[in-house]
Amino acid sequence: MLTYLNGPESDPFNYIYSSKGWLSDYDPPRPFPFWVNLEPTNHCQLDCLFCSRQKSRRPKGFLDLALAEAVFDEVAREPGTAVRFTGWGEPLLHPGIGDLCELAKKRSIPLKIYTNGLRLSPALMDRLIGLGVDDLQFSMQGLNEAQYLFNRVGSDYRKLTDNIRMASERRGREKKPFLSLLTSVLERELAEACPREFTDEWLGIVDKVAIDLTNLNFVSDLPRVKPLLGLQSAGLRRGLCVDVFLALEVKYDGAIGFCGQDADSLDEHTAGRFPADSLKGAWLGSRMEAQRERVGRGLGHESSPVCRRCYHNTDKYDTFKAMAAKGGGKP
Numbered sequence: 474m475l476t477y478l479n480g481p482e483s484d485p486f487n488y489i490y491s492s493k494g495w496l497s498d499y500d501p502p503r504p505f506p507f508w509v510n511l512e513p514t515n516h517c518q519l520d521c522l523f524c525s526r527q528k529s530r531r532p533k534g535f536l537d538l539a540l541a542e543a544v545f546d547e548v549a550r551e552p553g554t555a556v557r558f559t560g561w562g563e564p565l566l567h568p569g570i571g572d573l574c575e576l577a578k579k580r581s582i583p584l585k586i587y588t589n590g591l592r593l594s595p596a597l598m599d600r601l602i603g604l605g606v607d608d609l610q611f612s613m614q615g616l617n618e619a620q621y622l623f624n625r626v627g628s629d630y631r632k633l634t635d636n637i638r639m640a641s642e643r644r645g646r647e648k649k650p651f652l653s654l655l656t657s658v659l660e661r662e663l664a665e666a667c668p669r670e671f672t673d674e675w676l677g678i679v680d681k682v683a684i685d686l687t688n689l690n691f692v693s694d695l696p697r698v699k700p701l702l703g704l705q706s707a708g709l710r711r712g713l714c715v716d717v718f719l720a721l722e723v724k725y726d727g728a729i730g731f732c733g734q735d736a737d738s739l740d741e742h743t744a745g746r747f748p749a750d751s752l753k754g755a756w757l758g759s760r761m762e763a764q765r766e767r768v769g770r771g772l773g774h775e776s777s778p779v780c781r782r783c784y785h786n787t788d789k790y791d792t793f794k795a796m797a798a799k800g801g802g803k804p
Contacts, residue, residue, distance in 0.1 A: 512560025
């Protein structure tokens with residue numbers, strides 16, 4: 474369920490979403506991915522119920538500025554490719570997050586930042602505005618404060634919502650950063666609160682509101698999650714993976730991954746290691762192509778411990794499609 478204040482054309486990444494090869498006609502893959510997902514850190518101040526980070530044994534660390542520069546240098550040679558600061562931590566916890574943004578924008582790289590919003594300060598927001606960061610996406614959970622706090626253990630709903638409003642006020646009439654708000658819900662939560670009311674509350678403060686269904690499959694074996702599995706709407710039917718045709722993951726330590734669902738950089742999900750391996754070399758390399766063959770052209774998900782838990786390409790959005798058709802939510 475996705476709603477824009479000023480239509481999809483207002484999205485700075487609409488050029489990607491409307492491109493040939495985005496979600497259809499993507500095979501054979503492009504010479505370089507649409508997105509490079511770069512992890513500034515795997516440190517996070519939260520303990521979210523749905524997050525695979527709670528199972529991760531990977532050492533904690535921060536992206537080195539020199540390594541980031543090398544990534545940006547390669548991306549800058551590929552016009553149209555965008556960078557997303559994301560991964561298995563909170564990007565704004567990186568002590569040099571402003572400098573990372575500056576390094577990317579100096580190379581005119583389209584840049585999107587995913588954040589839980591808690592560490593956004595007025596000074597940092599002003600710097601993001603000045604640098605022309607393209608998109609700042611806030612991640613939430615649920616449709617109200619109680620649902621948010623149930624899912625995002627250790628968080629502060631009032632702090633997040635105050636920071637979103639602060640970001641909107643400080644941006645004022647500037648066009649960037651484009652402000653996005655993404656939340657996800659358990660099936661039970663749909664009966665407790667109205668998605669349309671949530672969208673109406675936030676649209677205008679932000680430019681885009683998206684509501685997804687919470688996916689607990691990657692942490693389904695954890696004791697605190699097992700009782701909740703019946704509350705999610707995500708189906709358990711597998712589909713062909715499109716991610717392996719669209720994006721490349723780069724962890725803070727240079728590990729190049731097939732997709733963003735592996736919190737541990739397992740060998741089975743690693744296409745190379747930057748800078749010993751170039752991004753393009755990994756993208757077009759034999760390991761990446763073998764993974765496309767397994768899960769992008771076939772249903773060989775059982776071949777790896779993360780893929781076998783993946784049911785992203787299912788009918789999980791049908792709830793919202795039906796809701797929109799009945800007039801219960803905005804399309």
